[in-house]
Amino acid sequence: MNNNDVSIIGAGLIGSLLGIFLQKRGLSVSVYEKRPDLRLPEYAPEGRSINMALSDRGWKAIDELGLRSLVEPYAIPMYGRRIHDEHGDTTFLPYGKENQAIYSISRGKFNHMLVDEAEKNGVQMKFDHHCKEINITDTSIVVQNPDGSTEKNTPGVIIGADGAYSSLRDAMQHQTRLNYTQEYISHGYKELSIPPTKEGEYAMDPNALHIWPRGMFMLIALPNPDKSFTCTLFLPFEGAKVCFAKINDRKDLDTVFKTYFDDAYALMPDLAQQYFDNPTSSLINVECYPWLANKSMLIGDACHAMVPFFGQGMNCGFEDCYILDGLLEKYGATSWELVFEKFQKIRKKDTDAISKMARDNFTEMRDSVANPKFLVRKKIEAKLHELYPNEWIPLYTMVTFSDMKYADAYAQGKLQDEIMDRVMDDPTILQNYQQLNYEEIIRQVDTARMV
Amino acid sequence: MNNNDVSIIGAGLIGSLLGIFLQKRGLSVSVYEKRPDLRLPEYAPEGRSINMALSDRGWKAIDELGLRSLVEPYAIPMYGRRIHDEHGDTTFLPYGKENQAIYSISRGKFNHMLVDEAEKNGVQMKFDHHCKEINITDTSIVVQNPDGSTEKNTPGVIIGADGAYSSLRDAMQHQTRLNYTQEYISHGYKELSIPPTKEGEYAMDPNALHIWPRGMFMLIALPNPDKSFTCTLFLPFEGAKVCFAKINDRKDLDTVFKTYFDDAYALMPDLAQQYFDNPTSSLINVECYPWLANKSMLIGDACHAMVPFFGQGMNCGFEDCYILDGLLEKYGATSWELVFEKFQKIRKKDTDAISKMARDNFTEMRDSVANPKFLVRKKIEAKLHELYPNEWIPLYTMVTFSDMKYADAYAQGKLQDEIMDRVMDDPTILQNYQQLNYEEIIRQVDTARMV
Known part of the structure; x- marks a missing residue:
């Protein structure tokens, strides 16, 4: 020894x-x-x-x-989430400031x-x-x-x-x-793929993490250097309207994809083969x-x-x-x-x-990102961070673009969440969020920190 | 198959x-x-x-x-706990009504x-x-x-x-x-033994579970048909004043037993051999x-x-x-x-x-049973059970002398505990517990059940 x-x-x-x-x-x-x-x-x-x-x-x-x-x-840098709704419309939500990215x-x-x-x-x-x-x-x-x-x-x-x-x-x-x-969560996942276009190009914007959030389930896609995307489908194993246990043949699969992920479906010519060949993992x-x-x-x-x-x-x-x-x-x-x-x-x-x-x-990714109130909330937080870069750092930024201790990020995130909950309680917030008193919000953070 | x-x-x-x-x-x-x-x-x-x-x-x-x-x-029926204090004095605390026993x-x-x-x-x-x-x-x-x-x-x-x-x-x-x-608890245990007396008799009352409760640790003893007792010593593994890690030789052992379990010590002629031969289990x-x-x-x-x-x-x-x-x-x-x-x-x-x-x-056994307030609390509960045998059943009785579902026993026990906490909050309770209004206590149980 x-x-x-x-x-x-x-x-x-x-x-x-x-x-x-x-x-x-x-x-x-x-x-x-x-x-x-x-x-x-x-x-x-x-x-x-x-x-x-x-x-x-x-x-x-x-x-x-x-x-x-x-x-x-x-x-490959991904500067934000690109959120796909059920009609194929997308919204881009930056992860942080300009040039801040996570890398696929x-x-x-x-x-x-x-x-x-x-x-x-x-x-x-x-x-x-x-x-x-x-x-x-x-x-x-x-x-x-x-x-x-x-x-x-x-x-x-x-x-x-x-x-x-x-x-x-x-x-x-x-x-x-x-x-x-x-502890296992109730969801499993399956890897799928979106190939390059016939012209050999990326089928979607490569500098984003693509998300199709659908409440209890979601699909995501990350870019590869060979111009393909690796997709991951997260579904409950069983006991839900849409779940792995209920997709047993090509017809079930097509119905789910056409209903919920139609724009992705159009980009996945060999979906069925991949789906039924690849394992479902927990x-x-x-x-x-x-x-x-x-x-x-x-x-x-x-x-x-x-x-x-x-x-x-x-x-x-x-x-x-x-x-x-x-x-x-x-x-x-x-x-x-x-x-x-x-x-x-x-x-x-x-x-x-x-x-x-x-x-x-997980809740945020599959659920909240599809919610207009959530998008406004992120915008307010981004503005707060822009105006007060040291006093207000969004949780995602603390975790992803800093090396502060995770436990401190978590505690600070909880505190900010409580303040943002109160801000978002205002029933007129979706209309008036650009006239917020940001200084007052920061004062609440300072007060809470002193307690 | x-x-x-x-x-x-x-x-x-x-x-x-x-x-x-x-x-x-x-x-x-x-x-x-x-x-x-x-x-x-x-x-x-x-x-x-x-x-x-x-x-x-x-x-x-x-x-x-x-x-x-x-x-x-x-x-061998054990009708209650016999609690040994540090001076060798004992108190008997019945487990239930007369003739209700657990069996060694x-x-x-x-x-x-x-x-x-x-x-x-x-x-x-x-x-x-x-x-x-x-x-x-x-x-x-x-x-x-x-x-x-x-x-x-x-x-x-x-x-x-x-x-x-x-x-x-x-x-x-x-x-x-x-x-x-x-999950492991911080305590371990070691089996020890009290042999029969020279006359071939039990060295202590055989129809009780003997406990030497000492706050953070305890010793217990259960009778055997051969007139011996099997004892179990529960101590923290380490990091406490009295713990397994700090008993390394006969001198350490004697000090602990003479200080905390002197009456048991007198009945264990081969304590050291047993202690150092037997494993410490978790x-x-x-x-x-x-x-x-x-x-x-x-x-x-x-x-x-x-x-x-x-x-x-x-x-x-x-x-x-x-x-x-x-x-x-x-x-x-x-x-x-x-x-x-x-x-x-x-x-x-x-x-x-x-x-x-x-x-x-565990907390109750090693700690509360040594507390005079705890003994009075048990007496009040026994009296309530005697007066209202269906309305008030002590937790120990529900678990040990009935087959009601453990989860129901737990819920009912919590409810009774809250009521007893209030009863015991009275600073004069140790003097006046025999003049309690038992009917009023039972009314609180009925009210709480309806909520």
């Missing part, structure tokens, strides 16, 4: 990025991944990528490692690049290596090698970056007093504590898997890596117990906050 | 009892247990039994099967008897059979036989009676959208939903493990069996999907309620 010897489980986005951070600190890092090397040509079938929305917290970690120039060519990027390509970079830095990337057993007490891993043989390793520490279904967390759940909650929220046990620790989705509706899962995991790296800088790269303890204490309330906000944002 | 063919996982108290219920319905039941047959002499080392507190809900299931006469010889019974002996009875009824009891894999989709189990060989079975249904660390629940957690929470609360997936279902601790402070874990599991049997009676012994669905819908809110009450009762 050597404190310098770090085993990371999982070579996804978080595991690969963390590998780079730790190797750069002079540690000796091995990353075990049960799946085959995702860079092999047979691994990623065409057109089956999922898109991530990279935003400021993610970029901050990328910048810390000096990787921005590698990432940028793959990242393919999970597969991004991961490929990070794995390359990790290897370049000396990280041992071990694909097709399956962790069969993890022992928390002696910090050992039994790994099954690609040839089927097994070996037992005893690294200095184990870090589980192995996602929502983490095997390290499973081991902790059975071997330690882990408090643990997993959405889980995971919370647990503690994140560490002896010399093992969880990071990213492994300890705080969240629903995707704030686009923060990856960004939050990258911020985890950035913060962990900062603690290693401060306390020394081998004071693991201290660093792990500090890490979970600092971070838990923030990941609880973003998990909560991600669930809340 | 045959609907009549039932596999139960776990041959503990619940699995064995359920086996008898189902076999009596004409079903063909196999019970798989990974541990060796607990009836083998080498299995149960002397003096290492845990005591259960059998009460009305448990007896009801036993009576339904006509087993009372088999159980009674092993069951050894888990091992009770389990032994139920396994015998299950076999007598034709249940296939398969000890040393380890379920290595459970597949929810095709309702199959891969079992490892005692000789190490494995076989795959496909019963009609699988019922997981395999406790707080259920392997069926694990399979559901990985294969289905199971909402799941496990206490978990488990909640999940749904309890069923396809043709598999959880029962007892597997779906609702609770902390032991209301003495209801086993009783609640037995009531599960009784209710499930009633549904099989009503809907036919092979309408499994319907029966499972009804069962979880009926039962979930009740098991949530008793889990909550069990946690609440």
Whole structure:
């Protein structure tokens, strides 16, 4: 056992990025991944990528490692939401100020690049290596090698970056007093795709995240560099007028799409094939504590898997890596117990906050964005932010375009929400919102902050 | 696959009892247990039994099967709590009316008897059979036989009676959208023992549950037929003045026992050996939903493990069996999907309620019972129950000496608690409690019920 010897489980986005951070600190890092090397040509079938929305917290970690120039060519800026109503009319709602954007990027390509970079830095990337057993007490891993043989390793520490279904967390759940909650939401999702036009162009505005909000369900679309869009359909699994359980054949499918997503439907020539070929996936929220046990620790989705509706899962995991790296800088790269303890204490309330906000944002995305009052509310908030850039920062901006602590953003957002609820209670607000007394609103924020 | 063919996982108290219920319905039941047959002499080392507190809900299931006469010889009635203060003085607090008792019974002996009875009824009891894999989709189990060989079975249904660390629940957690929470309390426990006196008699009153309540921790003792008592010490694991982490040698141990449990200490000649030989165990609360997936279902601790402070874990599991049997009676012994669905819908809110009450009762046991105001409160409640036996039933009585739904008991208990809080707010209550206007108190209950 050597404190310098770090085993990371999982070579996804978080595991690969963390590998780079730790190797750069002079540690000796091995990353075990049960799946085959995702860079092999047979691994990623065409057109089956999922898109991530990279935003400021993610970029901050990328910048810390000096990787921005590698990432940028793959990242398509989305400056706002483009909301599609049932008649095909659209409204554009900026995410922030001019030039503030979130970036659509393919999970597969991004991961490929990070794995390359990790290897370049000396990280041992071990694909097709399956962790069969993890022992928390002696910090050992039994790994099954690609040839089927097994070996037992005893690294200095184990870090589980192995996602929502983490095997390290499973081991902790059975071997330690882990408090643990997993909760599925009633909705599932299915990936679909909008191909480029015959002319080889984007079929819609590429610099927006497209949303078809329909109350209890929604469709979204994010642009890809190959001029296609990856769409995600979110529906209840069952028990609703429109749900996965009630779409059993092409006729059911066509009816739903023609009724609710007609403009998207027109752009999806092979909808039925995609719909019935692609799996329906579920959405889980995971919370647990503690994140560490002896010399093992969880990071990213492994300890705080969240629903995707704030686009923060990856960004939050990258911020985890950035913060962990900062603690290693401060306390020394081998004071693991201290660093792990500090890490979970600092971070838990923030990941609880973003998990909560991600669930809340589902309601906003599928419902409120279709509401005229909501659009006016966003405009008032944008104006307040323009006039008082430090006193009023919209929640979305605090989460997406800043690195303030998620828990502080959540608290500040609640306070602003209460004030905005009162502003919107005025029955004449839709007519008169341009004559508001903004100074008076800001005074309410200051008063509330002092209480 | 045959609907009549039932596999139960776990041959503990619940699995064995359920086996008898189902076999009596004409079903063909196999019970798989990974541990060796607990009836083998080498299995149960002397003096290492845990005591259960059998009460009305448990007896009801036993009576339904006509087993009372088999159980009674092993069951020692405890008519109340005997509270030991720090000077060795004791107070007796009846659990209910005269002759109402809970019964101390050894888990091992009770389990032994139920396994015998299950076999007598034709249940296939398969000890040393380890379920290595459970597949929810095709309702199959891969079992490892005692000789190490494995076989795959496909019963009609699988019922997981395999406790707080259920392997069926694990399979559901990985294969289905199971909402799941496990939470450890900050306290652990350690079994200790008070032997018979030199004269071969009980060292204390055998017809009581003895408690040494000390605020943040406590000791309890239950009688055994061999004139010994099984004691359980509940302490925080760490971070308190008195906790397991701070008892590291005989001197630490003696100091704690002499300071807080001096009268018990005098009765425990081999305390140190027991303390350092016996493991420290943790206490978990488990909640999940749904309890069923396809043709598999959880029962007892597997779906609702609770902390032991209301003495209801086993009783609640037995009531599960009784209710499930009633549904099989009503809907036919092979309408499994319907029966499972009804069962979880009926039962979930009740098991949530008793889990909550069990946690609440920990505070009462270790803290309130040492408080003079609490003793007066109990006396007022007992008097109310005596005067108005149907209008005022103390919570403990509703839970322990009735079969009313746990959720109804919880709601009624909350209502009574609020009224009693107001009664106890009177600063002169300790002096004047015998002159209370009981009729007025009952009128408040009636009014609150109507709201």
